[in-house]
Amino acid sequence: MKRWPVAIWLAALACCVWIVMAHTRFSTDMAAFLPDSAAPAQQLMVEQLRNGAPSRMLLLALQGAEAEQLAVNSKKLARALEASGHFAYVRNGEQALTPAERERLMQYRYLLSPATDPAHFSADGLRQSLQDSLQLLASPAGVMVRALLPSDPTGEMLALLESWGGAGSGPGLQGGVWFSADGKRALLLAETKAPAFDIDAQQKVSDEVRRIFPATRSSPQVELLMSGPGIFAVESRNRIRDDAWRLSMIATALVAAILLLAYGSPRLLVLGMLPVASGALAGLTAVSLGYGTVHGITLGFGATLIGEAVDYPTYLFTQRATHESLRQTLRRIWPTLRLAVLTTVFGSFAMLLSGFSGLSQLGMFSFAGVLTAGLMTRFVIPEIAPSRLEVAERTATRALLVHGAAALTRLGWVPVAVLLCAAFYLAARGNTLWENDLANLSPVSQRAKELDQGLRNELGAPDVRYLIAVQGSTQQAALERSERLMPALQTLVRQGITDGFDLAARVIPSEKTQAARQAALPDQETLRRNLQAALATTPFKPDIFEPFLQDIERSRHLPLLQPEVWYGTPLGSLAQGMLVRRGAVWVALIGLRGVRSDAGLAAFVAGLHDENTFLLDIKGESNKMIMQFRDQSLLYSLFGVAAIVAVLGLGLRNFRAVFPVMLPVSAAILGTAALLSLLGVKLTLFHVVSLLLVLGVGLNYGLFLSLPASLSPDALPDGERGKERQRALFSTLVCMASTVSAFGALAFSASPVLQAIGGTVALGAVLSLLFAAMRAKP
């Protein structure tokens, strides 16, 4: 036994473990799907998805008891959630605005009010305002406005309160808190402090809410419903993880059973798992060294892609001839096995060059992983395997296989026919082949989606799909542009295209606007004169409006309202989230509530003919982004295929020999895609990645089934050739069976992603082997 390969392996293993444990950071960031040269809209969209205010929104509802009881519970829950420290704010309708917000609105009312202009404070303007105030005082609302009247006879504060906390800005009230229209659910809205993309943090928040809730409810009948992007992210991840965990257990057991049956030795089973495990670790280390963070998709897809490496030791163990040592077997099969490894290594290398960080990480993972597994199989396994190896012969099975394979060779035309028909069919389907709506891939249940839509409608929470982005070279320029859109947006609301809109400029008007309003405020003497003139015709006492005069005078010298003034309030978080900096550009975002017409909205923004204003369709953009990623994956897979053909040509020293190796697997891949499509499945990125694995394993079947015959036709006596063929058939069958059972198990997942990967790989592996056997020389 040579010790140095084992020593290197162990040292490298220890190194990898240390790097992964100490340095690897994982992320589940959408940014992985972004190309380096992403359009600003896409970058902005990803940012919003990752951490925009709508993404951090938590929608809550209480139900299951009488309205009165629910109202009490809602108040208690809101207090407790606020106290938990996890939320920027919690609102349940008790107070449309916090006391701090009211105070600031009052203080800055003349700078904030769109009504502030010189005419408003002329004698005529004041006369009109006073007349309105008098009517208001005499009305049923009079009792409420009375206290405010001496300092606000022109009704600025009322208008601001109305626009921020009045009807239409939230659901109806019952018992002082928000309720659904049917009065069955008390509604709450909260914004998590934790970023939306941090699923662990989001999970912690939702666990915390579930923990707090029972202590605040008055009876066990009261139920809590939760929804929002964070909840969805947590649910998707947990569903996929639970499914993946459960099904991997089943898959592992199945694979172990098959390999145990094939080898007849538990020890070999363990040895056989070492290369792929080491490969995964090496892949992880390489990615974390090369990129800093490892994306969740790299891990998930990478683990799928290096599934091929499970086969390497299988080829080694099952190709062993009687009385042969593993080293002797290796010497014999290494040229073929080396090609099997190198084709995948170079195929992955092509992906590594992609401009998408997600895709290039995936290439890196698979490159390092497969290379490691190949080297392990070649240099380490023979050293650590027991010298007196007992591998089951399975003579009967082998004999049966030979008969079956001989029968299959008569169907040599089938792969060609499948290849042609599938290629034709796929080309004819064109774009209808693909699933272009990401939502259909979400493992989140339909019920959860409906609940979300229901709560969103009732709460009047901002639409998570659309934003209007207005950009400018400075913060002020962006604010000014968004201010100019306000009249048009109001028209949009009147036309019923959307229920409402939010923009930062309502909370922090641009300095230009504020300064103009400030300049419109008359000096004290003028105002006093105007007020006196206006008062003459009203029954108001002349001296009660002193507070008004003082407030106007104060407002004239007020420093302009800055965003900091709002910090720590819900309005502040709105302003902060809606005014973002992107490099040298500032973007003012306009949130929309209850969009009723997608087409109407698109037409509105297009009709503005303003290159600085664009509609951000988050759903559309993210679909587009995944589509781009998929197309890139396809493109780089083609480069990969080219690299594989080159490797094969060089390895076989004969480019014409490449064709028989590539034909079966190509037929299998196109056949699988066509069959899935015929079954009504729309293909996705996940299918593409799965087909890459099929390419990896299927190519190996072709290599092992066609090479012994073609590589060295005269090297072996006839009897040996027959045995070699037997062994090749047996080992490819074992490899195929283990791949099918491992991935077949995933096909039973409820999550569309795992289902796609599992079904595709299993089907592709079966077809690859069948076609390879059909094309093998008898």
Place this chain on the structure above:
Amino acid sequence: MTVTLLAWTGLAHAEWTADALLKALAERPAGQSRYTETKTSALLKEPLESSGTLRYKKPAFLEKHVQIPFEEILTVDGERMTWEKPAAQKKHTMALRDYPVVWGFIESMRATLNGDAKTLQRFYKVRLDGDERQWVLVLLPSDSGMAQFIRVIRISGSKARLDTVEIEETSGDRSFMALREETM
């Protein structure tokens, strides 16, 4: 003799309760009155006089049409309130439950006129003074939001007819409304 007399007056008193009054009011399907209202406020030099008509119809319609000194039409039907100022061509529609205080305030009239005891009790502690010929319905806000603005509402009348509505605000302002029923 004294005992019998006491028992008898007690019995008579028991017959004319708030429930009995509301029941009697509930039997009237609709009605219309002219009113004059006097609002006294610390903000005003002199009381503000206004007048107009008040109409109601079962189950949940109430309209206050101010005609003098300015025109204003306030309509409540079910959940919705409409506020119209014809001179300014302004019309606002809003949901009552968005304005709990205004809602409670309006129910003092609407629920009383419709004899809707349940709704009335939702907003007020209800007490009845006097007898059938001359009664006073005293409404004390039970909700703290409303109690912040309104101290008490007193509605007086005779049998199933309302004569006056008096509102006392916590600010000290008050309004007094006199109603004169019209045959429809």
